[in-house]
Amino acid sequence: MNKSSLKVVAIGGGTGLSTMLRGIKKYTSDITAIVTVSDNGGGSGILREEMNMVPPGDIRNCLVALANTEPIMKQLLQYRFKEGTLKGQNFGNLFLAALADLSGNFEKAVQVTSNVLAITGKVLPVTLENVQLYATFEDDTCVEGETQIVDYSKAHHKMITNIRLEPRNPKPAEAVIEAIEEAEMILLGPGSLYTSIVPNLLIDEVAQAIRTSRAQKIYIANMMSQPGETTGFTVENHIEELEKYIGVGTIDTVIVNNENIPEEYLKKYMEDGAHMLSFDAQHPIWKLIKRIEAPLVRINHEKEYIRHNQEKLAEYIFDDF
Template identity: 45%
Template structure:
């Protein structure tokens, strides 16, 4: 439990969610409907697309992952959410830029501080919870491949077509945002994922002080495994491989729980994803049991016209129920 706090089962839980990208945003849309206070700690390693251009031209942190999370947690009209995600398709200098990214860039230019800009936009959109970058330093993500080559840049790593050995940051001693550390210290539970393993989740854990603070806390630490593999990043990875990669990077087996999908993917979706090199993440229970984790293996996906995602409401309810059970057990031992 967080120091000095023993929440009853009906009380609001303080949950820190760590990651970035589309997967995290999907989860947050469901989690914000639960009786929890959310602090999202988001990667700032993106260097591609609109985020990469703004990062280079305005000397600011990349806003894309932050924007996605703000939009997911916003309590505002659907039209405003659609506006936040709108991407220009033409216009000199505008093509490729996202409106939400430009709003964050404008607020950064006005305030002179990226964290202040994030808080200002969060206030305008009535965000439920807090959104924080893991660091306020400019971070470059690099990957060492199994053949020894080094690939530079978050956007370039999945394009290399090679198996990743490890990822690391430049600078390696990038400083964490103190508010992010405080949120971790005060949390009743810490969630990682879903999202790109090497380019959304691990960059946060590699920021100096983030993982160390996680380890100092005795609260539940839950990893929500991806439903599908990611081409160029987790090709042929099972659920066990995802967890093992996390452990190998931080040097310790730190998770208490892993959440894995067991629902079969319909053939039509298998074909669409296979065309892009993505396949279902296999829930290999025998190997997972070797890790001495609580394993939550349930059907938990939903389908759109062209894609599948975690069922945000189902996963959120499942996770919160598990957390309250763990907390109840911990309190019973005190």
Template identity: 50%
Template sequence: MEYQRPSYRLPRAHGPKVAVIGGGHGLSTMLRGLKQYTENLSAIVTVADDGGGSGMLRQDLGMLPPGDIRNCMEALANTEPVMRELLHYRFTDGALAGQSFGNLFLAALNGISTSFDIAVSRMSEVLAITGRVLPVTTADVQLEAEFENGASVVGESKIFYCKKQEDCRIKQVRLIPAHPKALPAAMAAIRDADMVVLGPGSLYTSIIPNLLVDGIVEAIQQSDGLKIFVCNVMTQEGETEGYTVSDHIAALFHHSVPGLFDLCLTNSSPIPKGVAARYAEEGAERIRCDTEACTKLGVEIVNRPIATVENGFVRHHPGHLARELILLHAERSVRIAGNRFDYRDDTYLVEDWKKEKR
């Protein structure tokens, strides 16, 4: 006689351990969705930014850039509406014009803490964030880009303008000083993850800089978790004009090791013609998925509806992207102790296999 044990709904506290690696708005967007499925999140964030408000604080106070890290903490925060409004507030007048309160908050914590990563940890406690946000390194690094014509430029914020001027592809990027040491907690989070996600975000200025930090690539290789690259939906002006999906993958492998990941999640949602036309005016277009070339690189393409249009801009949809990542983990991960994972809403269901009663 066969029987089936009852199903159990487990809270997000028991969700999969997910390590996400990147920076910029793409990373924070994905985190907003993932926190609905699991509390076991670790965001490993680049610290190569030197533009905008972050660049000002970096220059004036000698601290690491707070912007990308602040964005991730805002995405994972569980705070009152007033605090969320404060974090987003940007000053409009005086010497602080353009600076965000969130950046200044982290700068103040950095001033009373013994290290930047401790300041980030303390701000995370204040905001009661879901999961952890970790700087990839505490070293003071600059990003250098070398172009195919031999030209080069130092400074993350200068790469866009230099690429437009040189009118050729980026050959490679480097960190100065080279080979900074990764934050031990970041490496541990990656090694211990059930799923490691690279991107989405700017290829050369948000994702790749993390791979140039000593210990990160090795930690990804040592992880037994599912490894996925989330490709952008559109090419990025001043960075990846004309790139296909395989071009993105090849660049990631060139700056790390071949086969760093074997799955790539791409978007299948349609882009309205009017929106596509506006992007074309700026030299950007939908990234073409050249599946055969990706297969030759050893990467399987998974095409899912994960994008949306907001105020005329194409963005990843937080909920749709997170759901597809969680489903991929459920489908591709090795079953442990006879359990099959089936994610529903903000919890996941553990359903025992049918067993023969003897």
């Protein structure tokens, strides 16, 4: 099979999705990134509140990840103002906001930006509705807002017992369901379980389309837990939680990291309450799901954080097809 025309749908949000997109665009040109829109923090949150628009940050990151243009254009879309009234605001977010205002349509703004950046594939917000994420924790506290959920988890180290969108079950954006139905490969993750991946699956039509799709469904497991949100979770726990929303037996393959993280970097994560995600090769779930173990660690020595190695990850994704 010619992998360069393979129809791939990648579902998620945050840094994990954009990191993966940079790798997989070297293998196929038919990529659709479906991006969560529950972010309410930082510059995206301000634009969302003041302009009543979809938060642009994660979508902008995916557009830049898939871009095939001059480096200066990518740098411009990622530029963050350092002083004045715009301090902390991102130019790319403002660019998308201006285009949305001019056209009266955020989807058109994304399309125009896609053309400007000559991206590989396309980027779609999962919904255009003004959705808010709510989480209920094991202490019965209900927290509104993605940023607030993350902050509460870190501060109180409480587990999430329920996660939902308001309004309930929003309508998917145009072309989202069609892309999933036509996909030959569906990628879930990497990314925060409850704030990057699950929000997409809280839309019934999206979850149903994934469940009934004939595509190969691959979950890329995180390397580290999220403090509070997934403290104590294993890879198997992540799979079980995802399949609460898309159905048991939906995931075909899971890619897990088997490379050790240097102690000095691991220690920093542990100080924040995170731990490496482990897996049990003898767990019965692996009788139903294929597990691919791969050395996937990439360390940013300057900023001292851990990410997936996008080139290796893409290689293992497409070698399995």
